[in-house]
Amino acid sequence: MAYENTAGLNVTNQYGPRTTGGARGVYEIDGYKNEFVVDGVDVGIQYLFPRGDGIRVYYIDKTFATGTITSIKIGGIEVNGATDAAPVQLYKENVGTIVVTGMTGGKLIIGYKNVAGDKDLRGPAFPPYKDQIVTSVSVTSATMALGVGATGQISALALPASAPQTFDYVSADVTKATVSALGVVTGVAAGTSVITVRAAGDYTKTATVTVTVS
DSSP states (O other): OOBOOOTTOOOSOOBOOOOSOSSSOTTTTOOOEEEEEEETTOOSEEOOOOOTTOEEEEEEEOTTEEEEEEEEEETTEEOTTOOSSSOEEEOTTOOSEEEEEEEEEEEEEEEEEEOOSOGGGOOTTSOOSGGGSOOEEEESOSEEEEOTTOEEEOOEEEESTTSOOOEEEEESOTTTEEEOTTOEEEEOSSEEEEEEEEETTEEEEEEEEEEEEO
């Protein structure tokens, strides 16, 4: 893909080619095409895509993969259904690992493009951008007391309120308390466990609940 000629055009990105004028170019949201291959034996590959201002996953090729793939997460964000018509945006703030669920062997190809330009200046092709970035996670109560076999619900909130309200839950000691994908805690045995609540789209944003089982 050639670099565009910016002479006389008020552009903020370097991607093209472009044959018409305009504020930031008709290909403003389009970057270089790349492929990332996940080998079937890999588990929890560190997310090391070229970062820049983020990437956009635009296709998944399962032709050479075996098993029934039910989920593909990059840094906690689901990309399994990504298509060119409905790509999945991964911001540079996104961190974590690549986790493929249901793949038993072979190779999986993830097609992506670097994001061109500055997302803060981008037009409304995929709105809203900044409003969906989680800035913090909080819980209604930082403590929970349960009896053995009893259950309790963790109530979490991601800010800003416009951000996705989806979370992952991890128990530090499953011999004392377990937690479901929906945040339901079950007391297992007398003792204490700390439940970490993570924003599904950004594992760096967390809150904790200390569970005491008696």
